[in-house]
Amino acid sequence: xxxxxxxxxxxxxxxxxxxxxxxxxxxxxxxxxxxxxxxxxxxxxxxxxxxxxxxxxxxxxxxxxxxxxxxxxxxxxxxxxxxxxxxxxxxxxxxxxxxxxxxxxxxxxxxxxxxxxxxxxxxxxxxxxxxxxxxxxxxxxxxxxxxxxxxxxxxxxxxxxxxxxxxxxxxxxxxxxxxxxxxxxxxxxxxxxxxxxxxxxxxxxxxxxxxxxxxxxxxxxxxxxxxxxxxxxxxxxxxxxxxxxxxxxxxxxxxxxxxxxxxxxxxxxxxxxxxxxxxxxxxxxxxxxxxxxxxxxxxxxxxxxxxxxxxxxxxxxxxxxxxxxxxxxxxxxxxxxxxxxxxxxxxxxxxxxxxxxxxxxxxxxxxxxxxxxxxxxxxxxxxxxxxxxxxxxxxx
Amino acid sequence: xxxxxxxxxxxxxxxxxxxxxxxxxxxxxxxxxxxxxxxxxxxxxxxxxxxxxxxxxxxxxxxxxxxxxxxxxxxxxxxxxxxxxxxxxxxxxxxxxxxxxxxxxxxxxxxxxxxxxxxxxxxxxxxxxxxxxxxxxxxxxxxxxxxxxxxxxx
Amino acid sequence: xxxxxxxxxxxxxxxxxxxxxxxxxxxxxxxxxxxxxxxxxxxxxxxxxxxxxxxxxxxxxxxxxxxxxxxxxxxxxxxxxxxxxxxxxxxxxxxxxxxxxxxxxxxxxxxxxxxxxxxxxxxxxxxxxxxxxxxxxxxxxxxxxxxxxxxxxxxxxxxxxxxxxxxxxxxxxxxxxxxxxxxxxxxxxxxxxxxxxxxxxxxxxxxxxxxxxxxxxxxxxxxxxxxxxxxxxxxxxxxxxxxxxxxxxxxxxxxxxxxxxxxxxxxxxxxxxxxxxxx
Numbered sequence: 024x025x026x027x028x029x030x031x032x033x034x035x036x037x038x039x040x041x042x043x044x045x046x047x048x049x050x051x052x053x054x055x056x057x058x059x060x061x062x063x064x065x066x067x068x069x070x071x072x073x074x075x076x077x078x079x080x081x082x083x084x085x086x087x088x089x090x091x092x093x094x095x096x097x098x099x100x101x102x103x104x105x106x107x108x109x110x111x112x113x114x115x116x117x118x119x120x121x122x123x124x125x126x127x128x129x130x131x132x133x134x135x136x137x138x139x140x141x142x143x144x145x146x147x148x149x150x151x152x153x154x155x156x157x158x159x160x161x162x163x164x165x166x167x168x169x170x171x172x173x174x175x176x177x178x179x180x181x182x183x184x185x186x187x188x189x190x191x192x193x194x195x196x197x198x199x200x201x202x203x204x205x206x207x208x209x210x211x212x213x214x215x216x217x218x219x220x221x222x223x224x225x226x227x228x229x230x231x232x233x234x235x236x237x238x239x240x241x242x243x244x245x246x247x248x249x250x251x252x253x254x255x256x257x258x259x260x261x262x263x264x265x266x267x268x269x270x271x272x273x274x275x276x277x278x279x280x281x282x283x284x285x286x287x288x289x290x291x292x293x294x295x296x297x298x299x300x301x302x303x304x305x306x307x308x309x310x311x312x313x314x315x316x317x318x319x320x321x322x323x324x325x326x327x328x329x330x331x332x333x334x335x336x337x338x339x340x341x342x343x344x345x346x347x348x349x350x351x352x353x354x355x356x357x358x359x360x361x362x363x364x365x366x367x368x369x370x371x372x373x374x375x376x377x378x379x380x381x382x383x384x385x386x387x388x389x390x391x392x393x394x395x396x397x398x399x400x401x402x403x404x405x406x407x408x409x410x411x412x413x414x415x416x417x418x419x
Numbered sequence: 420x421x422x423x424x425x426x427x428x429x430x431x432x433x434x435x436x437x438x439x440x441x442x443x444x445x446x447x448x449x450x451x452x453x454x455x456x457x458x459x460x461x462x463x464x465x466x467x468x469x470x471x472x473x474x475x476x477x478x479x480x481x482x483x484x485x486x487x488x489x490x491x492x493x494x495x496x497x498x499x500x501x502x503x504x505x506x507x508x509x510x511x512x513x514x515x516x517x518x519x520x521x522x523x524x525x526x527x528x529x530x531x532x533x534x535x536x537x538x539x540x541x542x543x544x545x546x547x548x549x550x551x552x553x554x555x556x557x558x559x560x561x562x563x564x565x566x567x568x569x570x571x572x573x
Numbered sequence: 574x575x576x577x578x579x580x581x582x583x584x585x586x587x588x589x590x591x592x593x594x595x596x597x598x599x600x601x602x603x604x605x606x607x608x609x610x611x612x613x614x615x616x617x618x619x620x621x622x623x624x625x626x627x628x629x630x631x632x633x634x635x636x637x638x639x640x641x642x643x644x645x646x647x648x649x650x651x652x653x654x655x656x657x658x659x660x661x662x663x664x665x666x667x668x669x670x671x672x673x674x675x676x677x678x679x680x681x682x683x684x685x686x687x688x689x690x691x692x693x694x695x696x697x698x699x700x701x702x703x704x705x706x707x708x709x710x711x712x713x714x715x716x717x718x719x720x721x722x723x724x725x726x727x728x729x730x731x732x733x734x735x736x737x738x739x740x741x742x743x744x745x746x747x748x749x750x751x752x753x754x755x756x757x758x759x760x761x762x763x764x765x766x767x768x769x770x771x772x773x774x775x776x777x778x779x780x781x782x783x784x785x786x787x788x789x790x791x792x793x794x795x796x797x798x799x800x801x802x803x804x805x806x807x808x809x810x811x812x813x814x815x816x817x818x819x820x821x822x823x824x825x826x827x828x829x830x831x832x833x834x835x836x837x838x839x840x841x842x843x844x845x846x847x848x849x850x851x852x
Contacts, residue, residue, distance in 0.1 A: 135584050139667075176818075178818035181581070287827075316820065319821065320630070320816065324627040335821075338821070340822065346813055346823070353812065353813075354851045370828075371825070478755070480755065487754040487755060488754065489754065490753045491752055493761045495760075516755075562765070562788070562791050567693065567784070
């Protein structure tokens with residue numbers, strides 16, 4: 024296996040190559056509604072943010088009225104709540120517990136079904152074509168990271184490839200930095216660069232408008248259907264200012280310089296014992312993380328009918344069973360499992376796929392019931408790790 | 420004695436040994452041979468002579484009433500045969516049997532123990548080397564004891 | 574490293590058990606022939622995922638001759654629900670098979686020099702295909718040495734074949750057991766203890782080791798003491814295996830996926846990981 028060198032954070036390459044940011048226009052919320060209408064008319068299931076049970080989640084939305092107008096979120100370690108804004112921004116919040124992986128790399132997927140005598144494979148049930156409305160820059164990077172995992176090797180996941188190819192991405196540049204966000208540290212935000220069809224920046228002023236940029240031929244085509252006006256230099260400047268302001272208000276930072284070596288060189292650091300005292304190994308972090316991709320397979324049988332079915336399901340390296348080999352689990356202690364997750368996410372991932380596995384979305388911090396903060400853990404190890412010794416096995 | 424001193428210093432156990440020390444040990448040494456199948460020593464017998472194997476293999480066994488002897492080790496050329504000569508009560512712990520025609524150097528344990536008491540440099544040099552060989556054998560024995568090829572429970 | 578042309582590596586293909594040979598009390602060797610077509614080509618060291626209908630799937634090394642295009646041979650030890658089900662399959666039954674997967678033993682790096690294969694217990698199964706291939710290409714190597722460690726004489730895997738090879742194939746084979754009675758005329762003791770007596774030219778030796786992890790570590794140490802370079806020592810690793818194609822994450826060992834960066838791995842790359850607990 025090649026050990027890939029760490030690329031500068033600013034150069035996260037995306038797997039799908041699309042033309043760079045193109046045409047610019049300005050639309051209104053009504054224009055956005057007509058975009059949703061056009062997508063529905065073309066047979067897309069539009070998935071977007073909506074408020075449900077005190078959180079902003081991703082669900083099918085039929086129009087702009089379903090979006091969290093006038094809502095924002097207050098996030099901190101082990102803390103998430105919604106608050107009313109004083110304006111009617113449609114995207115005035117960060118990210119919630121859902122990520123787009125629940126649609127592209129679904130929690131449960133049937134791989135095959137077969138009969139005992141003459142094994143046959145049912146074609147997988149057709150999944151709808153998705154239009155994702157409100158994809159954040161960190162999420163675009165997360166999708167690109169999963170592209171590399173699921174499509175970048177010798178084996179290409181057919182279901183993921185099809186869903187990915189058929190999906191439309193309407194990105195949104197963030198106007199709010201979440202309390203646990205650190206996309207700036209990871210080079211994954213707060214504005215988009217590539218990998219989308221259309222990108223919106225919400226301009227929350229009178230009039231309430233969106234700067235729209237195209238990122239693909241399909242994006243250009245869709246934009247042609249939306250009532251719009253030309254983008255003036257002031258509109259572009261306002262959008263740039265939104266992103267700059269967001270970038271300056273990140274809730275967290277993660278120092279990535281030397282982070283890979285720091286974690287790979289310190290598997291016996293006492294901090295792992297420290298975090299193990301707090302970690303419940305509940306696996307919330309892996310469920311909400313937009314790049315975590317681990318799955319397991321479950322075989323079900325209907326022996327009376329002579330049918331066997333194999334399903335693939337999300338799994339978590341925090342479970343004891345995850346590392347089970349004959350004789351027992353390799354990672355018995357919570358300490359070992361937390362170390363595995365964090366070292367994989369921030370260090371081993373770079374050897375495996377060429378980039379960090381983390382996009383700085385902060386979900387693992389917000390949704391950890393024990394308030395464990397990956398940025399704080401990294402800082403703690405860095406503060407007390409011994410000086411680096413020369414690597415002995417060619418990792419660098 | 421010149422011949423046996425040279426042979427002695429060629430043994431892995433004594434490689435690099437200072438000539439003076441080698442001569443002292445050689446003074447207690449002789450060439451020995453055993454026939455295939457011959458008993459070399461028996462459990463509880465006085466450990467008067469130990470061996471550095473030069474050719475052929477020896478089996479270490481332990482006897483139990485009503486069962487075939489349990490063979491737990493075979494030793495080959497380069498190995499030191501016998502450890503109980505080093506410590507009281509200076510009696511063999513196991514049985515040793517030649518599996519093939521054996522050529523070895525036999526070293527008179529009483530002779531060597533006496534010389535070691537008189538000359539501590541000799542004693543230290545000898546013990547350093549014997550300890551290394553025995554520690555390696557201890558490690559191997561522990562690995563053997565783990566029964567890694569067996570069906571081990573979790 | 575591909576499965577049969579045209580088949581999805583996630584879908585088991587039906588194979589018929591044409592022979593089930595009991596090796597020991599808990600170990601069986603199965604000959605498997607595909608219901609349709611030829612077996613895919615495999616390289617020594619690779620593995621298949623074997624599926625017992627209604628029970629589950631496990632990773633088992635290929636242990637037959639790579640030149641045999643009629644069948645796959647697998648030696649299975651019954652230690653859990655799935656392996657017990659597969660080991661119990663009589664001739665005529667059908668098993669599902671996905672594969673072959675994984676990185677193979679790098680025999681070519683040893684050409685022109687000595688190659689040492691060291692097998693512990695069931696670790697002989699993934700090395701047997703390498704022995705087949707080395708014998709076919711005998712003239713490309715100097716010494717070919719096979720060291721085998723087993724629990725007891727009656728549990729020696731492929732015993733007759735080992736004896737045949739020793740007689741006919743011009744390769745050196747030494748077998749040792751952990752314990753025996755005097756009926757056994759061979760070595761008794763752990764496999765690493767056979768190494769000093771080989772008179773190895775360490776600088777010109779490549780070593781392939783397969784067996785329980787403890788045995789591989791001890792053996793690697795003994796090899797290093799004889800001057801065999803860690804860059805020319807290869808081990809076969811084992812971890813939890815589900816998808817076998819590098820996308821489920823279960824088989825990770827440090828940054829490596831055992832299913833696609835292994836199971837055969839070069840020792841210098843993983844020596845540090847082997848020394849870490851619960852990694």
